[in-house]
Amino acid sequence: MNKQITLLPGDGIGSEVISSAVQVLQVVADEYKHTFNFQIEDIGGTAIEKHGTPLPEKTSAVCKSSDAVLLGAVGGPKWDNNPSHLRPEKGLLQIRKELGLFANLRPVKGFPSLLHASPLKEEVVNGSDLLIVRELTGGIYFGTPSQRNHEGNSAVDTLYYTKQEIERIVDKAFQCARERRKHLTSVDKANVLESSKLWREVVEAKKVNYPDVKVEHLLVDAAAMKLITNPSQFDVIVTENMFGDILSDEASVLTGSLGMLPSASLREDGFGLYEPVHGSAPDIAGKGVANPLAMILSAAMMLRYSFGLEEEACLIEAAVEHVLKEGYSTGDLQMQKGTKVNTDEMTAQVVSYITSESAAHSILSCYA
Ligand code: IPM
Ligand code: MG
Secondary structure, eight states: OEEEEEEEEESTTHHHHHHHHHHHHHHHHHHHTOEEEEEEOOOHHHHHHHHSSSSOHHHHHHHHTSSEEEEEEOOOGGGTTSOGGGSHHHHHHHHHHHTTOOEEEEEEEOOGGGGGGSSSOHHHHTTOEEEEEEEOSSGGGTEEEEEEOTTSSOEEEEOOOOHHHHHHHHHHHHHHHHHTTSEEEEEEOTTTOHHHHHHHHHHHHHGGGOTTSEEEEEEHHHHHHHHHHOGGGOSEEEEOHHHHHHHHHHHHTTTTOGGGOEEEEEOTTSOEEEEESSOOOGGGTTTTOOOOHHHHHHHHHHHHHTTOOHHHHHHHHHHHHHHHHTTEEOTTSOOSSSEEOOHHHHHHHHHHHHTSTTHHHHHHHHTO
16 A cells, blocks of 8 residues: 655644654554655644744645645644734644544543553543544634624634534444444533534434434533543544533543543545644653654554554554553653653554564454
């Protein structure tokens, strides 16, 4: 298989973790006789510094002509006071919109060796394995008007959804539920918001097409509460853009390690942008100590969702599980014992497992 991958390191630790993902992808390519070509482009604060805009036209064009995109992180204190069109985050929002990446998949699954670091009791979090399917290109993030009044003493944002935008994300979530434990929780605020009433109607209408999937509606405030009181009751959660943003950060710490969580942002045809859920971590940027595992797991999601390379994806995931089990951890991971490593050493451990004899056994278990 021959694929063209755009790399958008962005800001902070972005370039360090992207470099780890590339090393892992290279070794997978060698093992399986694939060719991955990489092209690096600017986004976020780095792009503001170099080109005066968080999303240069060339970056969009290169992403559009490639087979998939890997993104590190955007943002940092340096740009916090910039006007909104010159904020690094704007580049990320714009690329999601321009590439039509409406479906954001954020899996939250605990690694056994890290569960003790969860802010929840181990018995509460044990067995949690959920997938948040967040609508990513609509809702209050993109509705207009979004502005201040002339005097600057009032402001408006608009939560706008068309039926078609809701239908496609709901279909995606039902399809994901089918591949998992067949339980879909749709989260809204239908007791208050008109857009949520429409959302709920769409879910009700769609569910007849998926009789094998059990559907439940939850108001967002109750969902936030249940995520910490009984997280293992969830399988797939589908929700609109801002609720998904908030709930996915809440869910991400359940497993004791924000530094472990990957994500995929997909278009209807499977094209996607893959990024870790964590941010640019400016406090540790450039020190070579960032945890590369969420980025590496994002690369695995790319192989699975955009390239259909299930075995290769599974092998990377097994490698990550293995190095954690062996006790290797970066500074952000609170392991009780084991060996503290930096970014390069962690990456080397993952690479070494992928090329080892024991990797073959993991592949067998992928199909079990
Ligand atoms: C995320 C982030 C972004 C969002 C920011 C950086 C614009 O929080 O990917 O969850 O709100 O979507
Ligand atoms: Mg967020």
